[in-house]
Amino acid sequence: MSEQLGVVILAAGEGTRMRSRYPKVLHRLAGKSLLGRVIESALQLDPARVVVVYGHAGEQVRQAIGNPALFWVEQVERLGTGHAVQLALPALAEMDRILVLYGDVPLVCERTLHALIAAQCDEDLALLTVELEDPHGYGRIVRDQHDHVAAIVEQKDANPIQLSIREVNTGILAASGRALARWLGEIDNNNAQREYYLTDIVALAVRDGVQVHAIQPESSCEVAGINDREQLAALERRYQQQQASALMRAGVTLRDPARFDLRGELQHGVDVEIDVNVILEGRVVLGDGVRIAANCVIRDSEIEAGAEILAHSLIEEAVVGRGARVGPFARLRPQTRLAERVHVGNFVEVKNSAIGPDSKVNHLSYIGDSEIGARVNVGAGTITCNYDGANKHRTVIGDDAFIGSDSQLVAPVTVGSGATIGAGSTITRDAPEGELTLCRASEQRTVLGWQRPVKRRE
Ligand code: UD1
């Protein structure tokens, strides 16, 4: 049988320094919760079991994470990291190997964790350590005269020589399940913080004559923990810069990588250009040669090759066809599908509608629950009145129709192919194809000799 891997994620900290109503591990980094990211990394290792040790606001955390495959263990009293892992052990009894992760260390990579696990064999212990310019606050890695790891000493228990050590414990480690259970049974809280330190197992491992391996991550971002909102913002920025660099290396033009945010996954073609202050969320696909102008927000959408999104547009759960042009100041809401070369202009809102090839909705319109054919021109200020106060109804407009400006199409209604709607009409019944249909309150009249009011003199 293959080795069983168990993962324990420590997340019982209160996170008081966040000064938040929400548990710290539910705060987001690049669009995903801190804990959600750690769980994702853990699941990439294909573990037999993942246990989350929670304390504060457990129910809220469980609900937000919502993964039924996880095991949850409550730590009522925070007696230390060693105590927290001990509480998880019953749920990990069958596991050959146990990996300890932290709910507030969100960016640890699959590759680094694989290296850590690979270093841990038999009863060996594998620690993830990192050299820091400023090691203050961290547990220091104490090595013997052969440069082997001998112990971890916490900041508050360290002597001046130990305090000068710059290699620190990230907290992340891999151990054999059996040895871990044995060592945890032996640790006490005889230290400055009166806590059961997980780190004390290192000295016990050394005593038992097993090897302690120290593995380093590729980037220090991977092991950065979040305690307050400043650290959260700083790590977000570093992460965004890494993503931006990777995108530029892959051929995406970013006008300013410091003013670009990707909160999800971007799939892109060649020669995509993104101007400043663009936010991409969820799953976004940008085809070859797509251009996104400044200050656009695009979420869970696909923009096909050659399409152009002009400044200040908001696009959510929409598909924009090849060579289409959207914006400036356009809003595409969920279930919008624009075909090839469609133009949607300023102050136009489109929702749950399909617009056919070469059609134009250029100014100040609301298109909701509609099906619009090819080569249709929708004049300025056109409104589909899709909602009667109780239900939503559909508007259907055939190919080559022309909707005059300032028209209201009261759904359910169909405008036939090639039909023309006179400007200013309120259309409540179907308009036949090929004909001019219009509806105005009265015929135009002129009041001869009418005088404009004159401003009174005080
Ligand atoms: C711990 C390590 C230290 C390391 C540092 C890295 C110990 C004794 N020390 O110190 O060597 O350099 O992390 O950041 O392990 N937690 C629980 N239950 C508890 C205590 C902690 O779930 O009873 C969780 C916290 O939510 C947090 C993590 O464990 O995610 C670390 O706890 P924290 O109190 O921050 O440990 P440090 O003192 O920073």
Ligand code: CA
């Ligand atoms: Ca900490």
